[in-house]
Amino acid sequence: MMMNKGFIMLFRELTEWEWYTDINTYKVFTHCLLKVNYSKKRWQGILIQKGEFITSYEKLAVETGLTISKVRTSLKKLDSTGYILVETTVNYTKIGVLRLHDFMAETSTENNSTPNDTRLDKPNSKQLTNESQVIDNQLATTNTNNKTIKNRKKIFRERVFSHSTFNTKILTxxxxxxxxxxxxxxxxxxxxxxFFEIEKRLPKWLANERPKLESNKKKTELQTNRPTI
Incomplete structure (x- = not known):
């Protein structure tokens, strides 16, 4: 299921991530980045997509040196804030890292390839860009049932409206x-x-929306102040 060779490249922006200073959560998340598959694979009749891997709480505890309780807490934080999806069954736990390319650039993990696609060819820059977009879309829609969509939408709404310095109409x-x-x-x-950072996009959104708001305000004032006949 996993390759122990190769490397990953992390974006420097990771230091600004909300869980970066939470040592346990950061450790579990970076461990997941190292463990995820970079090509589709099958395991005991189950298709494991890119960005997913099969594990268990006990195995993660051994691999990270944390207790099972700490692993469970960290995964719950990551799941509730929309960075991973955790699917637990009686026999295994499947973890999928959402929006993988917000954190890291895809790189070659092996120099050779095999017919059964257990290794990835080293991509050129054009392939890397195209695959990045495709994989990001695939990971973003993993386990896309209505409940998950509602949860993701709720999380996104909370993040947007946490920027209380902006007008409610702008946030809406x-x-x-x-x-x-x-x-x-x-x-x-x-x-x-x-790439999507709410903090950087909101000011631009405000700049674009302000003329519309001012125009609507003037129209309202004109209608209100219009003399009656």
Whole structure:
């Protein structure tokens, strides 16, 4: 299921991540980045997608040096904030890392390839860009049932409205636009973006919306002040 060779490249922006200073959660998450598959594989009749891997709480505890309780708590934090999806069954636990390319750049893990696709060919820059977009979309729509969509939408709304320095109308219009679902009702608009930082996009959104708000305000004032006949 896993390759122990190769390497991964992390973006420097990871130091600004909300869980970066939570040692246990950061450790569990980076461990997941190292463990995920980078090509589709089958395990005991189950298809494991790119960005997913099969494990257990006990195995993660051994591999990270944390207690099972700490592993469980860290996974719960990551799951509730929309960074991973955890599917637990009687026999195994499957973890999928969502929006993988927000944290790391895909690199070659092996120099050779085999017919059964257990290794990846080293991509050139053009292939890397195209695969990045495809994989990001696949991971963003993993386990896309209605409940998961609702949870992701709720999490996104909470993140947007946590920026209370902005006008409620601005936050509402921003959320309504970026949370719009695709035709299959599986992916929100913002999830199709390779990079998406609310903190950087909100000021730009405000700058674009301000002329509209001022125009609407003037129209309202004109109608209110219009003399009656």
């Amino acid at each position: 219009s921003f959320f309504d636009y970026w949370s719009e679902l695709n035709t299959d009702k599986t992916t929100m608009r913002f999830e199709t973006q390779r």
